[in-house]
Amino acid sequence: MFKQIFQIKNSEKFEGQTVTAQGWVYQSRSSGKIKFLILRDGTGLMQCVLFKGECQEAAFLDFEKITQESAIEVSGKIKKEPRSPGGYEMGVQTLKILHIAENYPISPKEHGVEFLMHNRHLWIRSQRQWAALKVRAEVIKAICEFYDERGFIRFDAPILTPSACEGTTTLFGTDYFDEKAYLSQSGQLYGETGAMAFGNIYVFGPTFRAEKSKTRKHLTEFWMIEPEMAFYDLDDNMKLAEEFVEYVIQTVVSRKHQELKILERDLSKLENVRAPFPRVSYDEAIKVLDKRGVSVPWGEDFGAPHEAALGEEFKKPVFIHHMPSQIKAFYFKQCNEVGGPPAVKSNGRYALGCDLIAPDGYGEIIGGGQREDDLETLKLRIQEHGLSEDDYRWYLDLRRYGSVPHAGFGMGLERTVAWITGVEHVRETVPYPRMLNTLRP
Amino acid sequence: MFKQIFQIKNSEKFEGQTVTAQGWVYQSRSSGKIKFLILRDGTGLMQCVLFKGECQEAAFLDFEKITQESAIEVSGKIKKEPRSPGGYEMGVQTLKILHIAENYPISPKEHGVEFLMHNRHLWIRSQRQWAALKVRAEVIKAICEFYDERGFIRFDAPILTPSACEGTTTLFGTDYFDEKAYLSQSGQLYGETGAMAFGNIYVFGPTFRAEKSKTRKHLTEFWMIEPEMAFYDLDDNMKLAEEFVEYVIQTVVSRKHQELKILERDLSKLENVRAPFPRVSYDEAIKVLDKRGVSVPWGEDFGAPHEAALGEEFKKPVFIHHMPSQIKAFYFKQCNEVGGPPAVKSNGRYALGCDLIAPDGYGEIIGGGQREDDLETLKLRIQEHGLSEDDYRWYLDLRRYGSVPHAGFGMGLERTVAWITGVEHVRETVPYPRMLNTLRP
Numbered sequence: 022m023f024k025q026i027f028q029i030k031n032s033e034k035f036e037g038q039t040v041t042a043q044g045w046v047y048q049s050r051s052s053g054k055i056k057f058l059i060l061r062d063g064t065g066l067m068q069c070v071l072f073k074g075e076c077q078e079a080a081f082l083d084f085e086k087i088t089q090e091s092a093i094e095v096s097g098k099i100k101k102e103p104r105s106p107g108g109y110e111m112g113v114q115t116l117k118i119l120h121i122a123e124n125y126p127i128s129p130k131e132h133g134v135e136f137l138m139h140n141r142h143l144w145i146r147s148q149r150q151w152a153a154l155k156v157r158a159e160v161i162k163a164i165c166e167f168y169d170e171r172g173f174i175r176f177d178a179p180i181l182t183p184s185a186c187e188g189t190t191t192l193f194g195t196d197y198f199d200e201k202a203y204l205s206q207s208g209q210l211y212g213e214t215g216a217m218a219f220g221n222i223y224v225f226g227p228t229f230r231a232e233k234s235k236t237r238k239h240l241t242e243f244w245m246i247e248p249e250m251a252f253y254d255l256d257d258n259m260k261l262a263e264e265f266v267e268y269v270i271q272t273v274v275s276r277k278h279q280e281l282k283i284l285e286r287d288l289s290k291l292e293n294v295r296a297p298f299p300r301v302s303y304d305e306a307i308k309v310l311d312k313r314g315v316s317v318p319w320g321e322d323f324g325a326p327h328e329a330a331l332g333e334e335f336k337k338p339v340f341i342h343h344m345p346s347q348i349k350a351f352y353f354k355q356c357n358e359v360g361g362p363p364a365v366k367s368n369g370r371y372a373l374g375c376d377l378i379a380p381d382g383y384g385e386i387i388g389g390g391q392r393e394d395d396l397e398t399l400k401l402r403i404q405e406h407g408l409s410e411d412d413y414r415w416y417l418d419l420r421r422y423g424s425v426p427h428a429g430f431g432m433g434l435e436r437t438v439a440w441i442t443g444v445e446h447v448r449e450t451v452p453y454p455r456m457l458n459t460l461r462p
Numbered sequence: 463m464f465k466q467i468f469q470i471k472n473s474e475k476f477e478g479q480t481v482t483a484q485g486w487v488y489q490s491r492s493s494g495k496i497k498f499l500i501l502r503d504g505t506g507l508m509q510c511v512l513f514k515g516e517c518q519e520a521a522f523l524d525f526e527k528i529t530q531e532s533a534i535e536v537s538g539k540i541k542k543e544p545r546s547p548g549g550y551e552m553g554v555q556t557l558k559i560l561h562i563a564e565n566y567p568i569s570p571k572e573h574g575v576e577f578l579m580h581n582r583h584l585w586i587r588s589q590r591q592w593a594a595l596k597v598r599a600e601v602i603k604a605i606c607e608f609y610d611e612r613g614f615i616r617f618d619a620p621i622l623t624p625s626a627c628e629g630t631t632t633l634f635g636t637d638y639f640d641e642k643a644y645l646s647q648s649g650q651l652y653g654e655t656g657a658m659a660f661g662n663i664y665v666f667g668p669t670f671r672a673e674k675s676k677t678r679k680h681l682t683e684f685w686m687i688e689p690e691m692a693f694y695d696l697d698d699n700m701k702l703a704e705e706f707v708e709y710v711i712q713t714v715v716s717r718k719h720q721e722l723k724i725l726e727r728d729l730s731k732l733e734n735v736r737a738p739f740p741r742v743s744y745d746e747a748i749k750v751l752d753k754r755g756v757s758v759p760w761g762e763d764f765g766a767p768h769e770a771a772l773g774e775e776f777k778k779p780v781f782i783h784h785m786p787s788q789i790k791a792f793y794f795k796q797c798n799e800v801g802g803p804p805a806v807k808s809n810g811r812y813a814l815g816c817d818l819i820a821p822d823g824y825g826e827i828i829g830g831g832q833r834e835d836d837l838e839t840l841k842l843r844i845q846e847h848g849l850s851e852d853d854y855r856w857y858l859d860l861r862r863y864g865s866v867p868h869a870g871f872g873m874g875l876e877r878t879v880a881w882i883t884g885v886e887h888v889r890e891t892v893p894y895p896r897m898l899n900t901l902r903p
Contacts, residue, residue: 026693028613028661043693045658045864063661063692064613092864120835122863142655142856143863151659158616165606172469172505175599179894180621180645180668181634181683183901193622193636195645197682197901198674204621204636204645211894214583214903217486218592220469220504226668227621233639241638242622251504252467252484394561415583415903422563422584423486423533453620453652460624460638462655462856 029065032099032109041096042067042111043119045146046087048129056084059106060095061146068105069095071113080116089128090146092119141453142462152280153449156273157438163272164246164434167265168223173248176215176222178208180229184412191231193241204229207431210352210416212249213392216427217419223248235457236325237446238384240435242455249429255373255391258428259340262377262387263296265432266338270294273441286443290381293337298377300340301331302359309334320345325384332380339378342390346372351402352416354391366398368405375430383440389430396420470506473540473550482537483508483552484560486587487528489570497525500547501536502587509546510536512554521557530569531587533560582894583903593721594890597714598879602666604713605687605875608706609664614689617656617663619649621670625853632672634682645670648872651793651857653690654833657868658860664689676898677766678887679825681876683896690870696795696814696832699869700781703818703828704737706873707779711735714882727884731822734778739818741781742772743800750775761786766825773821780819783831787813792843793857795832807839809846816871824881830871837861 027040044062051057054073059066073081076097087093094117102110126136127143137144144150168175181195181202193204208224215222224247232239248261274281274291281288301309306327310317313330317323323331323341331339343359346369355369356362363369374390393399399420403410410417438450448454453462468481485503492498495514500507514522517538528534535558543551567577568584578585585591609616622636622643634645649665656663665688673680689702715722715732722729742750747768751758754771758764764772764782772780784800787810796810797803804810815831834840840861844851851858879891889895894903 030613043866044661063615063657063659090864092866120865125863140856140859142652142859145655145659154617155615155660157618161616162606162610165603169603172471174596175602176595176893177598177668177685179683179896181670181896181901193638193643195634195636197634198672198898200901202634202901211583214586215893216504218504218586219596227618229622231639242620244618415581418581418583422566423531424561425484425533452617452656455620455622457639460622460641460643 029060029062029067029107029109031064032067032107035099036101036109037099039096039098039114040111041094042069043094044092046089046091046093046122048089049084049087051084056081058084058087060093060111066106066148067109067111068102069097069111069113071116076113077115080113083116083118086118086121088122089125090122090143092122093117094119138448138454138459139461145452148283150449152283153438153442153444154452155280156277156284156442157434157450159273159277160269160434160438160441161244163269164225166272167268168221168248171221173221173223174215174219176212176219176224177226178205178211178224178247180205180227184409193229193231206230207245208247209249209429209431212247212429213416213419213427216249216251216429217423217425220252221248221250233457238325238436238439240447240451240454240456243447243451244434245431246434247429247431249427251425251427253391253428254426255342255375255428258389258391258430259300259342259375260297262375262389262430262432263298263338263340266298266377266387267294267296269437270441281442284442284444286441291441298338298340299335300342300375301335302342303344303371304359306331306341320347322348325382328378328384329382331378332382336380338380338386340375341378342373342375343371344374344376346370349374349390351406351408352392352399354393363395364398365395366401373428379436379440381440383436386436386440387430387432389428391426391428394420394424394426396424470501470503470508470548470550472505473508473548476540477542477550478540480537480539480555481552482535483510484535485533487530487532487534487563489530490525490528492525497522499525499528501534501552507547507589508550508552509543510538510552510554512557517554518556521554524557524559527559527562529563530566531563531584533563534558535560579889579895579900580902586893589724591890593724594879594883594885595893596721597718597725597883598875598891600714600718601710601875601879601882602685604710605666605873607713608709609662609689612662614662614664615656615660617653617660617665618667619646619652619665619688621646621668625850634670634672647671648686649688650690650870650872653688653870654860654868655856657690657692657870658864658866661693662689662691674898678889679766679877679880681888681892681895681897684888684892685875686872687875688870688872690868692866692868694832694869695867696783696816696869699830699832699871700741700783700816701738703816703830703871703873704739704779704781707739707818707828708735708737710878711882722883725883725885727882732882739779739781740776741783742776743783744785744812745800747772747782761788763789766823769819769825770823772819773823777821779821779827781816782819783814783816784812785815785817787811790815790831792847792849793833793840795834804836805839806836807842814869820877820881822881824877827877827881828871828873830869832867832869835861835865835867837865
């Protein structure tokens with residue numbers, strides 16, 4: 022049987038019982054005949070109290086030796102105590118020291134971010150980091166649940182790829198025996214092959230961008246969830262995306278209440294995230310931005326201030342669709358007017374794309390759209406983008422052998438977790454963030 | 463609402479109803495007044511029958527145009543038919559051609575593996591590949607379920623790392639701005655930091671080995687699941703591992719019966735995989751191998767023939783534990799006699815490792831053990847292995863600040879899927895295998 026011991030998160034079940042708990046000393050203080058410590062066991066925090074005369078004498082003496090993050094084993098009775106972090110407290114009878122920690126570098130006082138990042142392996146033991154990473158784990162769980170329950174097949178795309186999905190300037194390259202390989206920026210093109218084999222699939226894995234950006238929204242290594250669906254058009258795609266985002270947010274809010282409380286997240290804002298989301302064409306968005314004093318010339322991409330303004334306008338996640346095709350990748354299906362028929366073998370003014378902008382400045386968390394499914398049109402796009410038809414032989418094959426309308430999108434995990442947790446910077450949404458100048462620990 | 467249309471896998475629910483199905487033509491044949499086709503919609507195969515006079519005349523004529531893998535839409539009534547692949551058949555009334563496929567390269571005749579690998583993006587539409595990848599998706603689901611249900615926190619380790627876990631000869635390197643990064647071979651060391659923050663964690667992601675091996679068990683890119691548990695010893699570790707393997711096997715067998723039937727897997731062998739598994743020390747295993755005529759000198763690692771012999775001897779997955787420390791990595795806790803006390807600050811003869819060997823020649827699917835938790839002993843090991851203490855500063859910190867006994871293991875996803883599906887080569891257990899000479903598609 023799986024090793025089942027007392028865990029702080031399950032204290033309730035042990036009320037009135039004498040148990041043994043193992044963990045680390047989060048805090049401690051003495052006050053004459055009473056000594057307190059907060060025990061951290063990885064599942065939660067619990068106050069432990071030692072009364073002189075009620076606990077073993079050795080325990081009372083050993084208490085003086087323990088330092089922050091020392092490993093200990095304590096035994097005692099569990100009782101309700103609203104002032105204890107998890108609502109339960111242990112009246113300690115015995116205390117066993119497992120390891121005395123050296124002078125722990127992270128004290129309750131303020132530390133600079135650089136120092137904390139340098140000690141990321143220890144920082145993750147702190148309450149806020151611990152809570153944010155627990156939310157991350159729950160977001161992943163909710164993501165997989167959503168697709169698994171709907172019969173989507175998980176389809177892992179390769180990380181090592183011979184050519185780039187969108188240009189080569191932001192790629193990490195490596196020698197692959199006698200040739201050159203690049204770390205994947207997206208599993209989408211592979212995902213499309215999966216959609217033709219399984220109908221509905223999702224890719225979920227790490228992706229890489231060698232961008233020199235130093236913003237609070239960029240990592241060089243981040244996880245993406247990329248569903249791809251045969252027989253879906255742009256509208257179906259947006260419907261799925263909004264249902265998905267609502268599911269993830271509401272599921273995580275309901276299951277990770279305690280962690281979001283530690284993070285002081287305003288839950289009312291998250292509870293408000295319900296589908297359907299507003300849908301605004303790029304042309305309409307341009308007008309909104311103009312009105313809000315952050316004009317964008319037609320044909321240019323939106324930046325952080327524009328995304329922030331759109332978030333403020335709509336207060337909810339908002340879809341921007343039908344972007345100028347000149348700013349979108351080669352694989353988008355195109356049209357010449359919003360809602361009009363597809364542009365075949367000619368340059369369409371609009372791409373059948375849809376991006377989802379999160380509110381409160383968290384920016385674009387989803388990018389996707391309907392894919393070009395006509396062989397000759399796609400060949401033309403590949404040419405126009407200066408790409409090699411030979412590199413995309415297999416991708417073009419999808420348009421040779423039973424081509425069907427299909428669509429999909431990618432959601433960035435870390436940005437979504439940043440939005441849900443309300444943390445300032447994506448670096449706190451992943452155990453070991455990778456950024457410009459950050460490769461350690 | 464999520465787009466809900468008729469899917470072949472749910473035919474049963476639509477018995478007697480007239481539905482529309484979209485998909486691809488898997489096979490077709492004409493015989494006078496009756497025409498048959500097998501429709502593939504990604505969720506399954508279904509026989510569709512066109513009777514002259516009962517279906518639309520246009521449908522009967524259009525049938526002659528369709529080729530293998532053409533995309534079509536058919537409408538008609540669903541009825542029970544044991545001779546149809548999924549047990550249900552459609553009596554077609556209308557047939558709409560969505561896309562006529564060019565001459566499809568993969569015909570029902572035999573093809574060479576090289577040709578199929580070159581067309582991997584199409585090969586995955588074939589029944590056996592489709593079934594194997596569906597089993598893979600279910601294995602991943604079962605893995606995550608197992609740990610999530612037991613309160614383990616998913617903890618993603620970075621792929622881009624500054625130094626190697628076990629030597630640098632088999633690493634893929636990349637320029638990381640102004641320094642050098644390597645693709646991770648294992649998330650274990652990072653996982654250990656997670657265990658100290660969360661108690662029990664699991665890492666699940668792709669890992670990389672630039673090995674020039676050309677065997678049926680090696681990929682350069684493969685997924686690993688790596689649980690790591692605070693307060694676990696070697697024995698706890700083996701208990702968890704065997705419970706885990708039993709869970710994955712039995713869950714997948716019960717849920718993916720149809721796919722395993724397509725793969726012609728002998729299910730009785732899998733149903734027999736029940737914990738506890740035999741545990742054999744390395745020294746005992748040496749004797750078994752000697753008896754079976756595949757001797758190994760003490761102190762050498764086992765190879766494929768030895769793993770095969772152990773599989774034959776025990777017929778079940780078998781743990782090999784207490785290997786010679788000279789063949790194990792620096793982070794293993796050591797001892798001088800099997801079951802004896804830990805070797806502190808001296809060279810122990812044995813490492814507290816445990817490998818799990820799958821039967822039927824599928825080889826090692828799990829490698830793990832108890833980690834060294836004494837700071838000075840670990841420093842000594844790092845020296846002995848010629849590694850730099852500075853590179854492991856953060857790893858050593860775990861032994862400075864509340865060091866506790868802990869253990870963990872790694873299970874290779876693709877080898878496990880190969881074992882469950884019974885396929886000959888791991889290349890069929892992942893959508894796009896990466897091997898020596900294989901980087902495309």
